[in-house]
Amino acid sequence: MHTIETQKDLKIFLDPLRDSKSIGLVPTMGALHQGHLALVKKALTENDQVVVSIFVNPTQFDNLEDLKKYPNTLEADKNLLRGVSEDIVIFAPSVTEMYPDKTEAKVYDFDGLDQVMEGAHRDGHFDGVGTIVEHLLRLVMPDKAYFGEKDFQQLQIIKKLVSQQELPIEIIGCPIVREANGLAMSSRNSRLSKEMRQEASHIYNTLQTAKKEFGTKNVLSITEWVKSQFDPKAGFDLEYVTIVDTENLLEVEDIKPERKYRIFIAVYVEGVRLIDNIALN
């Protein structure tokens, strides 16, 4: 297993393989956990060569504190990946390597997918994600690239990006990996106290109850009920909860049996912003 830090060296490594080997890319921001490893394992079963990128992309953060506090655990990440396969290539560039001129995002039009939920609450977030993901996809030119459903909106946006830019790359979505108590695994979970990391199972449990009510109660009363379950005094500061059509991510009022719906939530716990979502039907 080796680590490459420059785009030039990555091309030197990958170009000779292209004719004979399939390439899978797993983009990450590091601080790896079992959620990331599930993506990596899937990529290893479907490709001859897997590249895992580790890059904390500054242009997708609108909150400087969040960026500063983002965990950086490169040595531990390398060890975790080594435990999965010695054949993985890690691409871990610096900020100046990826943004040599200006640390600035391109501006995209993702047909409204970026205007709701994470896009509405994190200014410029999906322009930042689009910029770095497009850059990585064009650099690595993988056959397949892997993204988690924990960031379901991001996954839909990247599918849109690939189709808009006509990139010949298959985008593979992977199910959410959860901690034993149901909390969606996230690098940010490491910033929670032990006690609140346990208590945070409340987020997933509430979504599960909402799912049971789906189809029997109207959408508004379900989301109002979810809101009532989060009390800042108990350490849960709800940012949003919304039920949307899975395909266009638009908020729904009337349920149509032929459509698929998901519930999405963002909650601050001890100042740490956690997101989750589940399918409702």
Ligand SMILES: Nc1ncnc2c1ncn2[C@@H]1O[C@H](COP(=O)(O)OP(=O)(O)OP(=O)(O)O)[C@@H](O)[C@H]1O
């Ligand atoms: N629990 C999980 N299950 C499945 N995929 C995941 C999970 N956590 C992260 N991923 C996926 O791994 C990829 C890299 O994510 P990222 O490095 O941002 O990790 P993260 O744990 O989501 O961090 P964050 O704390 O920023 O949410 C993304 O495609 C993301 O959706």
Ligand SMILES: CC(C)(CO)[C@@H](O)C(=O)[O-]
């Ligand atoms: C896709 C990604 C690696 C782009 O920085 C990031 O948004 C993430 O880790 O989900």
Ligand code: BAL
């Ligand atoms: N996993 C999404 C990356 C972010 O929170 O910025």
